[in-house]
Amino acid sequence: MRCESCGWWFASNDTWDSSCGSLPNSAIRILTATGAALRTFSSEPDEQQLAALESEIEAHLLGRGSSTAWAALEDVTKGVFREFGYDARVTARSKDGGIDVIVDHNDHGDVYAQVKHTKNKVGVRVLRELIGTMAINGATNSLLVTPSHFTRGVTKEQALAAQRGFVVELVDGGRLLASLNLAYRRNPPTITEVMAVAKPTVELIRGEVDI
Secondary structure (H helix, E strand, O other): OEOOOOOOEEEEEEEEEHHHOOOOOEEEEEEEEEEEOOOOOOOOOOHHHHHHHHHHHHHHHOOOOOOOOHHHHHHHHHHHHHHOOOEEEEOOOOOOOOOOEEEEEOOOEEEEEEEOOOOOOEOHHHHHHHHHHHHHHOOOEEEEEOOOOEOHHHHHHHHHHHHOOOEEEEEOHHHHHHHHHHHOOOOOOOHHHHHHHOOOOEEEEEEEEEO
16 A cells, blocks of 8 residues: 555555464464655655666666766665665765665664675675674674675575574665665655565464454
């Protein structure tokens, strides 16, 4: 669901599993959901900047192109967080310690975002460096953002890190483009655009019901 006036949206996922039921005519129902509101439909950065950045991301998804818009990508990443209602700031670009954006989160404190603007796949080494920075600074949550893709080993390393209390969300070029289209617009998003970015994670209902 989405509001045509303010951009508030709600997404849910309703699943049924009859194999877990303890009775022949019953099933387990699990309903998860998530929701948020975009504070504004921002027009920043300007259209020329945004078009150049989107062009680079599309090229990087194909393993091609240059990486000249790295500063704009950091600013846009910060802007996406702000459009979703978070306080976010870009770090000093020459002294960031690998961290490009810091988000002030009510539950998790400082959430780090590292932006790797490259056409090459981002590998395990970059993820390990980010986790090291998190450990040194006492952070538990972060995002690793790239306009390209991640290598296969990154997701395995991500799972191992989560087991040790370091949660790293991976944002590849496809999800980054969807986030830009969701935040930098003048009209409310479609449900397809919302679902390309959001994942229903809050469990509202779990129980056995008659069928």
